[in-house]
Amino acid sequence: MVKTETLRGATRVLGITLALVTSGVLSGCSWTNDGAVSGDWIGYGRDEGEQRFSPLAEIDVDNVRRLGLAWSLDLPGENALEATPLAIDGILYFSGTFGAVYAVDAVGGKALWKYDPQANQVSPRGARKVFGAHRGVAYWDNKVYVATKDGRMIALDARTGKPIWTSQFLVPGDLSASSGAPRVFDGKIIIGNSGAELGARGYVTTLDARTGKILWRFYTVPGNPATDTDETTRLAAKTWSGDWWRYGGGGTPWNAITYDAEFNQILVGTGNGSPWNPRFRCYGKEGESKDNLFLASVVALDAKTGKYKWHFQYNPCESWDYKATMDITLADLKIGGKPRKVMMQAPTNGFFYVIDRSNGKLISAQKIGKVNWADRIDLKTGRPVERAGIRYQDGPVTMYPSGLGSHNWQSMSYNPVTGLVYIPYMQLGMKVSASPTAEADVAPNPNKVLFRLGTDFEIVTDPKDPLDGTGSLLAWDPVAQKLKWRVDHPFLWNGGTMTTAGNLVFQGTSTGQLYAFDAANGRQVWSFDAKLGIIAPPITYRAKGKQYVSILVGYGASADGAIVGMKRGWKYGLQPRRLLTFALDGKAKLPETAPPDFSVNAMDDSKIVVDPRQAQAGMMLYHRVCGACHGSLAIAAGEAPDLRESGVPFDRKAFAQFLHQAPLLEHGMGRFDDLSDAEIGQLYHYIRWEARNYRDGKALDSASK
Numbered sequence: 001m002v003k004t005e006t007l008r009g010a011t012r013v014l015g016i017t018l019a020l021v022t023s024g025v026l027s028g029c030s031w032t033n034d035g036a037v038s039g040d041w042i043g044y045g046r047d048e049g050e051q052r053f054s055p056l057a058e059i060d061v062d063n064v065r066r067l068g069l070a071w072s073l074d075l076p077g078e079n080a081l082e083a084t085p086l087a088i089d090g091i092l093y094f095s096g097t098f099g100a101v102y103a104v105d106a107v108g109g110k111a112l113w114k115y116d117p118q119a120n121q122v123s124p125r126g127a128r129k130v131f132g133a134h135r136g137v138a139y140w141d142n143k144v145y146v147a148t149k150d151g152r153m154i155a156l157d158a159r160t161g162k163p164i165w166t167s168q169f170l171v172p173g174d175l176s177a178s179s180g181a182p183r184v185f186d187g188k189i190i191i192g193n194s195g196a197e198l199g200a201r202g203y204v205t206t207l208d209a210r211t212g213k214i215l216w217r218f219y220t221v222p223g224n225p226a227t228d229t230d231e232t233t234r235l236a237a238k239t240w241s242g243d244w245w246r247y248g249g250g251g252t253p254w255n256a257i258t259y260d261a262e263f264n265q266i267l268v269g270t271g272n273g274s275p276w277n278p279r280f281r282c283y284g285k286e287g288e289s290k291d292n293l294f295l296a297s298v299v300a301l302d303a304k305t306g307k308y309k310w311h312f313q314y315n316p317c318e319s320w321d322y323k324a325t326m327d328i329t330l331a332d333l334k335i336g337g338k339p340r341k342v343m344m345q346a347p348t349n350g351f352f353y354v355i356d357r358s359n360g361k362l363i364s365a366q367k368i369g370k371v372n373w374a375d376r377i378d379l380k381t382g383r384p385v386e387r388a389g390i391r392y393q394d395g396p397v398t399m400y401p402s403g404l405g406s407h408n409w410q411s412m413s414y415n416p417v418t419g420l421v422y423i424p425y426m427q428l429g430m431k432v433s434a435s436p437t438a439e440a441d442v443a444p445n446p447n448k449v450l451f452r453l454g455t456d457f458e459i460v461t462d463p464k465d466p467l468d469g470t471g472s473l474l475a476w477d478p479v480a481q482k483l484k485w486r487v488d489h490p491f492l493w494n495g496g497t498m499t500t501a502g503n504l505v506f507q508g509t510s511t512g513q514l515y516a517f518d519a520a521n522g523r524q525v526w527s528f529d530a531k532l533g534i535i536a537p538p539i540t541y542r543a544k545g546k547q548y549v550s551i552l553v554g555y556g557a558s559a560d561g562a563i564v565g566m567k568r569g570w571k572y573g574l575q576p577r578r579l580l581t582f583a584l585d586g587k588a589k590l591p592e593t594a595p596p597d598f599s600v601n602a603m604d605d606s607k608i609v610v611d612p613r614q615a616q617a618g619m620m621l622y623h624r625v626c627g628a629c630h631g632s633l634a635i636a637a638g639e640a641p642d643l644r645e646s647g648v649p650f651d652r653k654a655f656a657q658f659l660h661q662a663p664l665l666e667h668g669m670g671r672f673d674d675l676s677d678a679e680i681g682q683l684y685h686y687i688r689w690e691a692r693n694y695r696d697g698k699a700l701d702s703a704s705k
């Protein structure tokens with residue numbers, strides 16, 4: 001268990017920002033690019049089924065040792081890079097930290113254009129939502145589509161980067177934001193929303209790709225049955241209790257949206273409940289637990305009308321930040337001798353599911369790693385066989401996996417040749433309990449942007465289990481539902497995977513290595529030191545007759561400080577962010593990069609009197625408004641500056657002015673004019689307390705001093 005000398009109750013908040021890290025969609029085309037023929041990477045998951053499998057085999061398991069850097073492009077001003085680049089007709093399109101869009105020559109690496117939607121400037125408070133997460137763009141018919149975090153879908157001319165149309169897809173004034181890559185299908189474009197922790201209600205919105213006109217919207221959770229008449233409210237309100245709509249409900253579908261052309265349906269993966277504490281939304285009059293549809297579920301919608309077709313819920317009465325927003329992959333598998341049309345998903349809850357996509361019936365589900373919240377999934381009902389007391393009704397519960405998941409948004413891939421799914425796995429536990437101040441924590445207030453959980457979390461690692469706090473690449477057999485091979489990485493929060501017909505699987509890690517493995521047996525066959533941690537997934541494409549591999553390099557792990565292991569020495573503003581592209585016999589040299597730096601130049605002045613009571617209040621507030629970017633316990637790891645080193649919260653007056661005026665909006669530092677002077681004082685005392693703590697050798701990361 002993570003132990004630290006802290007203010008009373010500090011461990012209560014240690015984990016709360018972790019699960020918020022994740023706060024991301026394509027393909028399909030009446031436009032005529034067939035990626036399989038052209039060698040392009042045409043959408044988020046490459047093909048409509050989102051397999052992230054490329055049929056290209058010029059680079060293969062035998063010659064991959066000749067793979068070298070073909071070119072690199074520095075991306076000044078960028079920070080955390082999560083996007084899947086698209087490769088279309090010799091041009092790469094991708095998004096940066098705050099949703100700026102780039103077009104780059106795929107062969108030579110020359111930047112062609114950049115479009116900045118200025119999302120933070122447009123929405124200064126919204127800058128605080130979804131942090132630096134942006135997972136990419138979509139392409140259709142000479143247009144590039146970007147969904148901005150403040151809720152605009154912008155169609156750009158692919159040749160020039162000039163906007164063609166802009167359409168507001170988030171409901172104006174709601175508490176949600178956007179971090180996802182749009183997906184294109186049948187001349188339409190679809191996008192979800194994010195922000196369950198802020199009190200949002202989830203929905204997907206479908207627009208006409210030509211005009212931006214909204215065609216349909218589907219809510220993932222019900223609204224107020226007294227006033228809302230949408231389909232979900234009519235279908236699902238009876239599975240909720242209390243006044244859940246006052247709190248948003250959650251279920252935000254921020255990443256997984258897969259178009260299933262064979263059944264003319266859209267499969268949407270939904271998020272966790274809001275607030276996290278289920279007592280505000282789950283329990284009926286007799287205390288019976290209600291399911292809260294469609295939280296932590298996959299919902300199939302008719303692609304033409306957006307009407308409900310079927311659903312499968314992974315976690316009834318979701319209570320732990322468990323979500324089904326991990327990529328949904330389509331495949332044809334032979335199971336029990338019969339061909340089956342399936343969808344596969346590894347949601348955060350630690351199981352791998354194979355589901356019949358013609359009707360949503362569960363085929364199989366198995367644990368992929370350390371899981372103790374449920375014994376198994378009942379194959380008849382599809383429901384988990386849960387451990388008693390798991391909703392912390394009777395007190396704190398220690399459980400695996402944590403809300404961060406055994407798998408998060410980092411993409412998995414499926415290789416139809418090996419028949420294996422490649423999953424970026426993490427092992428971490430958490431201790432969870434109801435917050436003693438839950439009622440006040442979750443109180444709705446549209447004028448305040450802060451986390452509303454009603455639940456306290458603490459990240460847990462068992463010192464006796466060497467795999468706790470680490471990550472692995474799992475090769476999973478989806479038919480047999482068992483592990484084929486695994487490669488263990490020293491740390492968690494690694495990048496997504498991509499696999500090819502060259503019998504290869506690629507993955508980048510938080511330590512900055514880009515690896516290629518033999519897809520059949522996991523033997524490492526190639527690696528490259530990118531000199532900065534990687535969280536984005538690799539892609540491969542063909543241009544001018546040659547195969548390339550590309551990846552964005554830009555580590556930024558929100559709330560890293562909650563796990564010292566996430567601090568890898570990638571310091572804010574120190575190591576350049578880049579797009580790297582590789583080819584056989586590539587001979588380019590990576591420009592100089594600052595080495596990892598674990599130092600903290602904490603500012604302190606013995607004349608400052610730190611008030612412990614204010615610091616205590618400040619700690620709680622910090623973890624609801626600052627921690628997701630600046631790190632739990634003020635330990636930052638590259639996502640944003642380490643506040644203990646910053647001159648801004650060193651001066652009480654300058655700090656207040658800075659928070660209210662937001663001079664660094666373009667760098668992602670949002671406006672905090674909803675904080676009172678008293679609250680800013682509390683934050684000041686807390687940050688001063690943590691800086692002194694570090695200098696006194698009492699901080700969680702002091703050991704690395």
Ligand code: CA
Nearest residue numbers: 019020272321
């Ligand atoms: Ca969440």
